[in-house]
Amino acid sequence: MILRGMSGAFTIILIFIAAFSFREYFAFNNNLKGKYFLTPLITLCVASVGLLAIGMYGISAYRALILMGIMCALVADTMLMVVEVDLLRFGILYFLVGHFFYIGAFSLDFTFAGWNAVAALLIALTAAIFFLKVRGSTGSMTIPVAVYLVVLSCMLFLAISGLNRGIEHNRVFGALGALLFAMSDVVLAVNAFVKKIPHSTVITWSMYAPAQMLLALSCFL
Numbered sequence: 001m002i003l004r005g006m007s008g009a010f011t012i013i014l015i016f017i018a019a020f021s022f023r024e025y026f027a028f029n030n031n032l033k034g035k036y037f038l039t040p041l042i043t044l045c046v047a048s049v050g051l052l053a054i055g056m057y058g059i060s061a062y063r064a065l066i067l068m069g070i071m072c073a074l075v076a077d078t079m080l081m082v083v084e085v086d087l088l089r090f091g092i093l094y095f096l097v098g099h100f101f102y103i104g105a106f107s108l109d110f111t112f113a114g115w116n117a118v119a120a121l122l123i124a125l126t127a128a129i130f131f132l133k134v135r136g137s138t139g140s141m142t143i144p145v146a147v148y149l150v151v152l153s154c155m156l157f158l159a160i161s162g163l164n165r166g167i168e169h170n171r172v173f174g175a176l177g178a179l180l181f182a183m184s185d186v187v188l189a190v191n192a193f194v195k196k197i198p199h200s201t202v203i204t205w206s207m208y209a210p211a212q213m214l215l216a217l218s219c220f221l
Contacts (some may be wrong), residue, residue, distance in 0.1 A: 003148045009052050009220075012155030016045035020209050022126070035201075039081040043074040046212045051221035063219045065105035072098030073212060080188075081201075084140045088192055089141065095185075097150055101214070106158035106174065113164045120157050127153045130186065137193040145189070156182050170218045184208035 019041050026034030050067040057063075076094035127149045138145045157176030162171045184207035191200035 009049055009133045012045050012048050012052065014212060016042060016049075016209075019045060020205070023209075024202050027205070028199055036081060040074060040078050042209050043070065043077050044211060046070055046209075046216045047074065049213065049216040050219050053216070057219075057221055062105045062108055065101045065108075066215055066219055069098040069101035069105070070212060070216060072101065087143065092141075092144060092148055096151055099148075099151045102155045102178070103151070103158055106162055106178070106201045109165065110158065110161065111164045112161070116157075116161050116164070119160050123153050123157050130189075134189060137151065141193070145193070148185075152182055152185060160190060168219060173214045174218035177211045177218060180211035180214065184211060 009108075012024070019038050022109045022202040023035060023042060026038065047067065047070045050063065050070055054060075054063050054067070071072035072094045076091040076098065079094065081090065092202065131146060131149055135142055156178045159175045162174055165171060187200060187204045188196065189199045191204075197203065
């Protein structure tokens with residue numbers, strides 16, 4: 001059962017890599033049909049990996065919460081990929097809800113170590129500096145952006161703090177996934193509020209898609 005499940009995960013990851021590569025190519029060349037087809041397919045591959053982990057090892061609070069976060073991201077991805085309509089605020093809302101699920105997952109069995117204080121300080125300072133840089137351009141989105149930054153920072157801190165319980169692959173995947181997610185959000189925010197970045201969607205997804213897959217893979221024992 002385990003071997004069959006791992007084979008299935010490997011197959012899904014191969015599909016994910018292919019879909020992700022073609023999605024980046026289509027997005028770079030502004031091929032909207034290809035981009036619109038492949039964008040949700042990528043997140044569906046990620047969700048499939050999470051479901052496979054549940055099928056192999058059983059449902060747990062952590063796996064259920066991570067999967068719920070991924071499903072919220074699927075809705076947000078579908079909204080943000082549409083360039084004809086500005087659905088940014090709705091996409092942010094679904095990502096925000098997703099981060100609450102991730103926070104719930106990473107807060108399970110939370111422990112605190114001395115180095116976590118340094119991590120918390122660095123994350124808080126980075127978030128504060130970034131907010132001060134963008135707030136002049138956020139307009140009516142200033143408060144939502146501030147709330148999102150706080151929630152994102154909490155998610156990142158809890159994911160990194162999970163390493164207190166040991167440097168195991170699932171915790172490392174969770175921490176790396178959270179870090180890449182945060183980095184992709186920075187690019188998204190700069191492009192949305194500060195200045196347009198050429199091929200920003202390609203840059204954002206180069207971090208965001210691997211981030212989501214790492215979070216899904218953290219569901220495996």
